Each structure stands twice: as C-alpha cells, then as structure tokens.
Amino acid sequence: MRVLSGVQPSGALHIGNYLGAIRQFVGLQDEHECYYFLADLHALTTVQDADRMRKLVRELAAGYLSLGLDPGRSVIYRQSDMPEIPELGWYLSTVTSMGLLQRCHSFKEKVAQGVVPSHGLFAYPVLMAADILIVRSDRVPVGRDQKQHLEVTRDIALSFHATYGDEVFTLPEPLIQDEVAVVPGLDGQKMSKSYGNTIDIFGPEKPIRKRIMSLVTDSTPVDEPKPTEGSALYQLLKLFAPADERAWVERAFAEGGTGYGDMKKRLFDYFVATFGDARSRYDELMADPGELERILLAGAATARETVAPLMDRVRRAVGIR
Ligand code: TYM
Numbered sequence: 001m002r003v004l005s006g007v008q009p010s011g012a013l014h015i016g017n018y019l020g021a022i023r024q025f026v027g028l029q030d031e032h033e034c035y036y037f038l039a040d041l042h043a044l045t046t047v048q049d050a051d052r053m054r055k056l057v058r059e060l061a062a063g064y065l066s067l068g069l070d071p072g073r074s075v076i077y078r079q080s081d082m083p084e085i086p087e088l089g090w091y092l093s094t095v096t097s098m099g100l101l102q103r104c105h106s107f108k109e110k111v112a113q114g115v116v117p118s119h120g121l122f123a124y125p126v127l128m129a130a131d132i133l134i135v136r137s138d139r140v141p142v143g144r145d146q147k148q149h150l151e152v153t154r155d156i157a158l159s160f161h162a163t164y165g166d167e168v169f170t171l172p173e174p175l176i177q178d179e180v181a182v183v184p185g186l187d188g189q190k191m192s193k194s195y196g197n198t199i200d201i202f203g204p205e206k207p208i209r210k211r212i213m214s215l216v217t218d219s220t221p222v223d224e225p226k227p228t229e230g231s232a233l234y235q236l237l238k239l240f241a242p243a244d245e246r247a248w249v250e251r252a253f254a255e256g257g258t259g260y261g262d263m264k265k266r267l268f269d270y271f272v273a274t275f276g277d278a279r280s281r282y283d284e285l286m287a288d289p290g291e292l293e294r295i296l297l298a299g300a301a302t303a304r305e306t307v308a309p310l311m312d313r314v315r316r317a318v319g320i321r
Contacts, residue, residue: 002032002034002035002136003139003175004140005024005025005037005142006042006131007060007064008040008046009038009053009056010042012200012201012203013059013200014191014199014201015183015199016185018067019183020181023180024175026067029070034075035077035135036064039128041127046194058286061076061285066282066285075302075303076299077299082303082304088134088311088314089127104124105148106125113194125149125153126156128149128152129152129157133157136169137170138172138173139175140173140174141174142175150174166313184236186211186216201278209268212264212267215232231253233267234253242273245270
C-alpha cells in the first residue's frame with residue numbers, strides 16, 4: 001500500500017499536527033511505502049515573506065525528522081522541488097468545476113479569518129489533489145479538517161477519468177484516527193496555527209509552559225469534581241498521559257481535590273516526557289541545515305522517479321507531448 005501526506009510550513013509544528021497526523025506518519029513507515037512532503041507551495045497562500053518561508057521549511061524538515069520520520073524508510077521531500085506537481089495541478093484544474101471548489105469549507109474558513117481570498121487559496125484543493133494523485137497513494141493520513149479535501153481529490157480524479165476515458169489515477173482514502181481527529185487548542189476550539197491557540201512542540205520550554213498554564217478552564221472550585229464534557233484540559237491530559245497515569249486523570253476530574261493549576265502542571269510534565277528526546281534531536285538538526293537540504297533533495301530525486309511513468313501517461317492522455 002502506498003501512503004502519502006504533507007504538512008504546510010505555515011507556522012510552528014503543534015501537538016495537533018503531531019497527534020492528528022505526524023504520529024500516524026511515523027507508525028506507517030514500517031509496513032508501507034510512504035511519501036511525506038513539505039507543502040511549501042500551499043503555504044504561499046498564507047506566508048508571503050521569503051526569509052520566513054525558508055525558516056519555516058527548515059523547521060518543518062527538522063520537525064519531521066526529529067519526530068521519527070526516517071529518510072531510510074520514507075521518501076521525504078519538499079513540494080517545490082517537484083515541478084511535476086504544479087504541472088499536474090494545472091491539468092486537474094481544467095477538469096475541476098468551480099462549484100466543487102466553492103463548496104470547500106477550508107476556503108470559507110480562511111477567508112473568514114482574514115486571509116486574502118486569492119486564486120491560489122481558492123485553487124488550493126486542486127494542488128492538493130495533484131500532491132496525492134501524482135504518487136497514486138492509496139491512503140492519506142490526516143486530521144479530520146482535511147477530510148473534505150480528500151473527497152474533492154476523488155471527485156477530481158473521477159472527472160479526469162470521465163473526460164479522458166483513461167483511469168490513470170488511484171482513488172485515495174483518508175486515514176483518520178477518531179480519538180485524535182480534532183485535537184483541541186488552549187481555548188477549546190480546534191488547535192490551529194490560524195486561531196493562535198496552539199501548544200508548539202519545539203522552541204524554548206518556558207513559553208510553552210506558560211501557554212499550557214494559560215489553558216482555558218471553568219471556575220469549578222478545587223474541592224469539587226470537574227466537568228469533563230467540553231474540557232480541552234481533560235482531552236489533552238487523556239491524549240498525553242502514559243498508560244499508568246490515565247486512572248489518575250479520571251480520578252482527578254471525578255473526585256475533586258485537584259485544582260486545574262496542578263492538572264496543567266501534570267500536562268506540562270507529560271508534554272516534556274513525550275517530546276523531550278525529539279526536542280533535543282530537533283536542536284541538533286537545526287544546527288546542520290546542509291544535512292536537511294541534502295535529505296530533502298535526495299527525497300525529491302526519488303519521488304520524481306516514482307512519478308515519471310504516471311506523468312507520461314497523463315500527458316499522453318491529455319495530448320500534450
Ligand atoms: P496542515 O499543515 O494544516 O496540518 C497538517 C496535518 O495536521 C493535522 N491537524 C490536526 N489534526 C488533529 N487536530 C488538530 N487540531 C489538527 N491541526 C492540524 C491536519 O489535519 C493535517 O493532517 N492541506 C494540508 C496540507 C497538505 C496535504 C496535502 C495533506 C497539502 N497537500 C496532501 C495531505 C495530502 C494542511 O493544510 O495541513
């Protein structure tokens with residue numbers, strides 16, 4: 001089975017990215033043929049500062065590797081090193097109806113958040129379809145917010161097949177893990193770079209601790225049992241607690257006597273236990289940008305070999321070359 005997924009270098013990696021996506025990426029590497037890329041062309045829809053873009057790409061590459069993506073087992077590349085992707089994106093755009101894109105929630109959400117509604121933002125799902133279809137991936141591990149994009153990808157592939165009478169593409173399925181499909185942020189909404197409610201994985205410890213301590217909770221007094229329904233703190237504790245501490249989390253909420261402040265301190269301890277090693281590896285990788293670049297270029301060379309036969313067939317199907 002072939003697996004593909006990507007993350008945009010549009011901000012610091014946060015625990016929603018990890019639990020919803022990257023942790024799955026890591027787990028799939030042993031069993032499957034995996035392609036993981038950095039969606040820098042997509043990130044241009046929100047990051048429009050060259051130095052910041054370069055920095056975010058480097059950070060994401062170091063993040064991928066330090067969290068366990070292994071260039072020996074997976075093909076890891078930068079989207080912009082593969083000119084075939086925007087080329088395929090153009091062919092696909094000519095068989096994609098405006099109506100299909102107009103129905104996409106993520107476009108509407110981003111515009112509501114104040115992102116400029118550029119053509120690139122509107123056409124974002126078409127480029128994403130190209131990312132996925134180009135390697136003929138069977139499965140795409142993602143968080144729930146990407147589910148509609150997978151449906152659109154399938155619709156675009158079917159439209160291409162119907163237009164050209166050649167079933168060149170594999171129809172991909174999303175791989176979404178229910179319990180981490182929507183990781184909550186500090187304010188209880190979906191954790192997202194654009195909501196400013198993230199807990200970042202890398203960077204200095206002190207501000208991360210401060211952010212965890214600022215997690216929004218209700219005003220239940222220390223002695224009383226705490227509601228779990230709708231509590232981001234409860235959900236995050238359950239996601240991060242090691243197996244032998246899960247009972248503690250349940251008791252702390254059910255019995256009362258533990259204040260939210262103490263629970264947040266515990267959450268920070270779990271965070272350090274989960275990411276401590278990755279955070280040290282990250283610092284080493286960030287100190288060696290040449291090595292990161294070498295890995296990304298090697299990955300792109302492999303990925304370009306993989307996609308060459310499909311691209312030939314697509315070009316023949318549409319009558320170009
Ligand atoms: P991006 O960069 O916003 O997020 C990367 C991955 O993290 C997941 N995620 C979450 N999962 C659970 N809870 C959360 N709070 C949370 N926040 C983020 C996302 O679902 C995603 O899986 N369009 C994609 C990038 C992309 C892509 C692709 C993905 C471009 N081309 C092809 C798969 C295949 C995006 O914006 O992800």
